[in-house]
Amino acid sequence: MDRKTVLLDEAQLERQREYTRQLAALHQQRGKPVYALVDTFGCQQNVADSQHILGMLRDMGCQFTDDAAQADIVVLNTCAIRDHAEKRVYGNLGALTHTKKQNPEQVICLCGCMAQRPEVAEKVRQSYRHVDLVFGPQALWKFPELLYRVYTRRGRVFSVEDEHGTIAEGMPVVREGNVRAWVSIMYGCNNFCSYCIVPYVRGRERSREPQCIIDDVRQLAAEGYKEITLLGQNVNSYGKDLETPWDFADLLRELDKIEGDYLIRFMSSQPKDATPKLFDTMARSRHVAHQLHLPVQSGCDRVLRAMNRPYDRAKYLELITYARKVMPDLVLTSDVIIGFPGETEAEAMETVELVRQVEFDALFTFIFSPRPGTPAAKMDDPVPRSEKQKWFDTLCAVQNDISARLHARYVGQTLRVLVDGRTDDARWPLSARTAGGRLVHLVGDEDALGQYRQVRITDSNTWALFGEMV
Structure with a gap:
């Protein structure tokens, strides 16, 4: 892919900033606060x-x-x-007919991966006519322009063209809290x-320039963020489209040089x-967590080939x-899909045996869910769902036993954890994460x-550890 067509130039970005300023002026003219609600489904991206x-x-x-009626x-x-996620979205869209009726000026926007699918966009066009704006991930950077069109044309706007995707640097951001931060690297x-x-729905792979990522992480570390997670649909293919010979290990090595008390996950x-x-790079790093989420999906070579996963069990x-x-x-975690089309019970049990072997x-386990268009x-x-x-219950029982045994090994140890939240349990009012990402409830x-x-x-179960501050 030609990177000149991927990287947005300053003129394109300034155009969106100008639309933002015009929208700010329109909002100010209302003479009262303008409230917005953003509801997110799905992955960290x-x-x-x-x-x-x-x-x-x-x-x-x-x-x-957080109140749709106020927004x-x-x-x-x-x-x-x-x-399941799509059904929840349609349910929420249906509920918004009531808020729109109470506030006819309310602007309802549908975006993200689901919105990029042609059949979804058409369904919204025909059956959810109270939705004003629909745009996919590739159009995220021009949200100000699209919203301005909704305001000024008084009509519905759809931006779901099949685009190769772009990279927009310098977009504004509002982070939730000051402990954890997400940084998209590709x-x-x-x-x-x-x-x-x-x-x-998200287009071909395109990597951000290394220096832009380094600047982001350096800024977050300076601001005191304790965990910085690098994001991508496949982070360890980072750099394949760059003109300079960088790979993901090279990026981690450079990020690890940044001073501060923080952890990097990916x-x-x-x-x-x-x-x-x-x-090797992870092992030598000061800041990169010794945590790896490496989705295997299946332990059967035939099923892996049918999934178009280019590795086998032995690899x-x-x-x-x-x-x-x-x-x-x-600390090793993974994704597994049970019940892929054509999978037999014997093949599913190959996956269960792999789980026993790897421990x-x-x-993160799923029963196969067909996605239209794939x-x-x-x-x-x-094979019927029942x-x-x-098979799924067998897999979960095996993994639950393994998780419980591995967690029990932590009992009696003293660990460095990041205290990150409160719980509803008066016995264990605080929550934290170990360097390996294990959940800890503590007093x-x-x-x-933060x-x-x-x-x-002091204790453990299948899903968490329990402890007290030293």
Whole structure:
């Protein structure tokens, strides 16, 4: 891909800033506060995108609310990965007919991956006529222009063209809290796994320039953020489209040089692009967490080929063996899909056996959900859902036992954790995360919120650790 067509120039960005200023003037003319609500579904990339939407709305003079009835602008930033998420979005859109009736001037926007799908855009056009603006991820950077068109043309606006995608640097951002921050290092995906809609709605891979990422992380570290997560649909394929010979390990090495008391995490990764160089770099780093989320999806080679995953079971195990060799304290998590079209019970049990062999710290598990527009949605799928549920329950039981055993090993240890929130449980009023990302419920001083603390682990279960501040 020609990077000249990917990187937006200053004139294009200034055009959006001018629309932002005009919208701020229109909002000021109303003589009362203009409230906006941004509701986010799906992955951390969507969270990062929503923070840019919030930044643009802030610069337009908006204040923020969690009450849809109060909001003058409602933005639903959607996910297209799972059917359940789409149903929730349609339910929320239906509920907004009532707020629109109470406030006819309310502007309702649908964006994100779900909005980029042609059949969804057409359904909204025909059946959700109270929605004013629909735009996909590739049009995020021109949200001010699109919203201005809604205001001034008094008509519905759709921006869901099949675009290759761009990179817009310098977009405003409103981050939630001052402890954790998300930094997108690349956008799009080239993998075309047969079950996944992402390449069709987020475009081809395109990497941000290294210096832009380094500047972002340096600024966040200077501002006192304690955890910085690097985001991409496949972070460890970073740099393949750059003119300079940078890969993801090179980027981590440079980021690790930035001074400060912080951890770097990243997600998500593809086994085909995970390398010993990457694991060696993680092992030598001061700031990169020894945590790896490496989705395997299946433990059966035939199913992996049907999924268009370009590695096999042996290759995956080889990667894990090396990563654990250089990082004995590595915390490993993964994604698994059960019930892929054509999968047999014996093949599903191959995945269960892989889980037993690897002993992941935790798994994100899913029963196959067909996504319209993907090759897997057209595959013959004769196994009933009830049968897949049995396989799924077996997988979860095995993993739950492993997680419980691994968590029990922490009992009696003293760990450095980041205290990041409160809970509803009076016995364990605070929550925290270990360097490996393990959840800790604890007792201690609330002044520790947002800080690293030493915690002695006193108990555990399948899903969490429990402890007290030392």
